[in-house]
Amino acid sequence: MCGIIGILGNTPAVPRMMEALKRLEYRGYDSAGVATVEDGTLGRRRAPGKLANLEATLKADPLGGMAGIGHTRWATHGSPTEANAHPHMTGRVAIVHNGIIENFRPLKDELLKAGVTFEGETDTEVVARLLTRYLDEGLAPRDAFHKTLSRLEGAFALCVLIAGEDDLMFGAREGSPLVVGLGDGENYLGSDAMALAGLSSKLIYLEEGDWAELSRESVQVYDAAGAPVKRPVTLSQVAATMVDKGNYRHFMQKEIFEQPTVVAQTLGRYLDPNSGTVTLPDMPFDLAGVNKVTLVACGTSYYAALVARYWIEKIARVPVEVDIASEFRYRAPVYQKDGLAIFISQSGETADTLAALRHAKAAGQHIAVLVNVMGSTMAREADVALPIYAGPEVGVASTKAFTCQLAVLAAFAIKLGAAHGLVDAAQEAAYIAELEQTPKLMAQVLHADGKMADIARQIAPARDILFVGRGIQFPIAMEGALKLKEISYIHAEGYAAGELKHGPIALIDETVPVIGLAPNDGLIDKTMSNLQEIMARGGRVVLISDNAEDEEGLLDRFPMPSAGELVAPILYAIPVQLLAYYTAVEKGTDVDQPRNLAKSVTVE
Numbered sequence: 307m308c309g310i311i312g313i314l315g316n317t318p319a320v321p322r323m324m325e326a327l328k329r330l331e332y333r334g335y336d337s338a339g340v341a342t343v344e345d346g347t348l349g350r351r352r353a354p355g356k357l358a359n360l361e362a363t364l365k366a367d368p369l370g371g372m373a374g375i376g377h378t379r380w381a382t383h384g385s386p387t388e389a390n391a392h393p394h395m396t397g398r399v400a401i402v403h404n405g406i407i408e409n410f411r412p413l414k415d416e417l418l419k420a421g422v423t424f425e426g427e428t429d430t431e432v433v434a435r436l437l438t439r440y441l442d443e444g445l446a447p448r449d450a451f452h453k454t455l456s457r458l459e460g461a462f463a464l465c466v467l468i469a470g471e472d473d474l475m476f477g478a479r480e481g482s483p484l485v486v487g488l489g490d491g492e493n494y495l496g497s498d499a500m501a502l503a504g505l506s507s508k509l510i511y512l513e514e515g516d517w518a519e520l521s522r523e524s525v526q527v528y529d530a531a532g533a534p535v536k537r538p539v540t541l542s543q544v545a546a547t548m549v550d551k552g553n554y555r556h557f558m559q560k561e562i563f564e565q566p567t568v569v570a571q572t573l574g575r576y577l578d579p580n581s582g583t584v585t586l587p588d589m590p591f592d593l594a595g596v597n598k599v600t601l602v603a604c605g606t607s608y609y610a611a612l613v614a615r616y617w618i619e620k621i622a623r624v625p626v627e628v629d630i631a632s633e634f635r636y637r638a639p640v641y642q643k644d645g646l647a648i649f650i651s652q653s654g655e656t657a658d659t660l661a662a663l664r665h666a667k668a669a670g671q672h673i674a675v676l677v678n679v680m681g682s683t684m685a686r687e688a689d690v691a692l693p694i695y696a697g698p699e700v701g702v703a704s705t706k707a708f709t710c711q712l713a714v715l716a717a718f719a720i721k722l723g724a725a726h727g728l729v730d731a732a733q734e735a736a737y738i739a740e741l742e743q744t745p746k747l748m749a750q751v752l753h754a755d756g757k758m759a760d761i762a763r764q765i766a767p768a769r770d771i772l773f774v775g776r777g778i779q780f781p782i783a784m785e786g787a788l789k790l791k792e793i794s795y796i797h798a799e800g801y802a803a804g805e806l807k808h809g810p811i812a813l814i815d816e817t818v819p820v821i822g823l824a825p826n827d828g829l830i831d832k833t834m835s836n837l838q839e840i841m842a843r844g845g846r847v848v849l850i851s852d853n854a855e856d857e858e859g860l861l862d863r864f865p866m867p868s869a870g871e872l873v874a875p876i877l878y879a880i881p882v883q884l885l886a887y888y889t890a891v892e893k894g895t896d897v898d899q900p901r902n903l904a905k906s907v908t909v910e
C-alpha cells in the first residue's frame with residue numbers, strides 16, 4: 307500500500323526520492339508527492355495518478371533541497387486527488403503518513419475549537435496541524451513531535467520535515483512499518499527495505515511505538531515513553547539490482563521465470579538430500595505434541611494454505627483448519643491446547659493476517675509464520691518464522707512467493723509427519739527426492755510458455771472464464787482464477803470440478819472458456835468426466851495435463867510433465883500464472899500494477 311521515503315542527503319533530494327518512489331510503485335498507489343526543505347523553507351509538489359504525472363509537475367515547477375520526504379498513496383478515505391495526496395503541509399511542517407489515525411475526529415474538533423483552520427478532510431492533516439500547534443506553543447521540535455505522537459491512536463507510520471530545520475527529520479512507527487537507513491553523512495527513512503535499496507544496506511527496523519530523530523550525522527531512536535533506545539542494525543538483503551526488470555518486459559514475467567531458481571534455493575534451505583532429512587528453524591515447541599494446525603492467510607497465500615491442508619492431513623494425519631484472515635476472528639474459532647496456528651504472508655504485514663495472528667497468540671496457540679520479509683511485523687511477533695526465500699517480489703500479482711510458500715509448506719508437512727512417527731527415514735528421503743525434481747520440472751513447463759501465449763490469445767476476448775480442478779488442484783484452480791482477474795480484469799472463478807453440476811454449469815456456453823487442471827493422479831478420470839460434461843454443453847475446454855491421451859473436442863491443451871502429489875501443485879501453478887500473464891499482455895493492461903490493487907495490504 308502507501309510507500310514512504312525520507313532523505314537527509316548531500317545532493318538534490320528530488321531525483322533520489324523519485325527513484326525510491328519508483329521502487330515503491332510495486333506496492334500499488336494512485337497519487338504521489340514530495341516535499342523538501344531548502345534554506346529553511348518547505349516546498350511541495352503532488353499529483354494524482356502515476357509517478358509520470360508527478361515527474362511532469364516537477365519538470366514544469368522544479369523543487370530544490372537536499373532533505374525531502376516522498377509518498378505514494380493508495381486511497382482509503384478520500385479519492386486520489388492532488389489535494390488528498392501526501393505530503394500534507396502547514397506553514398511549519400510537512401508530513402507523509404501510512405495507515406489510519408483512528409481518533410482524528412476528536413483531535414480535529416479540539417483544534418477547530420482552538421481556532422485552527424483546515425484545508426481538507428484527511429486524518430493526516432490533523433497530525434500536521436497538531437504538530438504545528440505544539441511548535442507554535444514554543445515546544446522544541448523533538449518535544450513537539452513526541453507530544454503529537456502521544457495524542458495519536460491507530461496504526462500509522464509517519465515521516466516529518468520541519469521548516470527552518472534543514473538537518474532534521476522525524477519518523478514514527480505504530481502498527482505500520484518504518485525503517486531507518488544509515489548512510490555516510492546521510493540518513494534515510496523508508497516504509498520498507500525496497501524504498502532504501504540503492505541508498506543504504508544498513509537498516510534499523512523501528513519497533514512498535516518507536517520514533518526516530520535523524521540528522522545527517524546521527525540517528526536516535528526513542529521508545530513510546532520517550533526514552534532513548536538502541537535497536538539492532540541489520541544488513542538489507544535487497545540490492546537495487548533485484549528491483550530491476552532485467553531483460554523482461556514486466557516484473558511479473560521475470561518473477562514467473564525466476565521460479566525454478568528461487569524454489570531450488572528455498573528447497574536447498576529446508577531439505578538435505580545427503581542425509582535425506584528436512585530441516586526447519588528451531589521450534590520453541592514440540593512438533594510431536596501439535597494436535598491441530600490452523601492455517602490463516604489472505605488471497606494467494608490463502609490458496610497456499612489450502613494446498614498445505616491436503617499435504618498435512620495426508621502425510622501427518624493432523625487435523626487442519628484453513629481460514630481467510632479477514633473472517634477468522636469473527637467466527638469464534640475453537641482452539642485446542644497445543645494447537646499450532648500458521649500464518650502465511652509474503653509481506654508479513656497484511657493487516658487482517660496480523661490481527662488473526664494476535665488473536666491466536668492471545669488464545670495461547672503456538673504461532674508460526676511463513677514470510678518473505680524477515681524484518682516484518684509477523685516475523686517478529688511469531689514464536690517461529692519460516693522464511694520462504696523468494697527474494698523481493700515486485701509484481702503486484704504474487705507468483706514466485708506462492709511457489710516458494712508451497713515448497714516450505716511441503717517441507718513442513720514432511721517434518722510434522724516425521725515428528726508424529728508417520729514418516730520414517732526411508733519415506734522422508736523419498737519425499738525429498740521427489741521435491742528435488744521440482745526446479746527441473748518447473749523449467750520444463752516454462753519452456754512451453756509460447757504455447758500458453760497462443761492459448762491466451764484464444765481466451766482473451768472472453769468475459770468470463772472458469773478454472774476447474776479436483777483434490778489438490780482445486781486451490782490451484784482458484785489461484786488461476788485470482789491471477790487472471792487481477793491482471794486481465796476478466797471475470798474468473800475457480801471451482802472444484804465435481805461441484806460444477808451443482809450450479810455453475812448453467813453458465814457454460816461457447817463464450818465461457820473452461821481451464822481444466824487434470825494431472826494424471828487418482829482423480830483424473832473423474833476430472834475428465836466433469837470436463838466431458840462441460841464440452842457436451844458446448845463449453846470450450848483448455849486442458850492442462852500430463853495425460854497423453856488425445857481428448858476429442860478440446861479448444862486446446864497445454865502439456866505438463868508428470869509429477870507426484872508434493873510437486874504437482876507447485877508445477878500447475880505455472881501454467882495458470884502464464885495464462886494470466888499472456889492474457890493481460892494481450893489485453894494491454896498494466897500487468898505489474900493492476901488497477902485498484904496494492905502489494906502489501908495494511909488496512910483491514
Ligand code: F6R
Binds near residue numbers: 606607650792905907
Ligand atoms: C494475489 C496477491 C494477494 C496476496 C494477499 C496476501 O496475487 O498477491 O492476494 O496474496 O494480498 O498478501 P500477503 O501474502 O503479503 O499477506
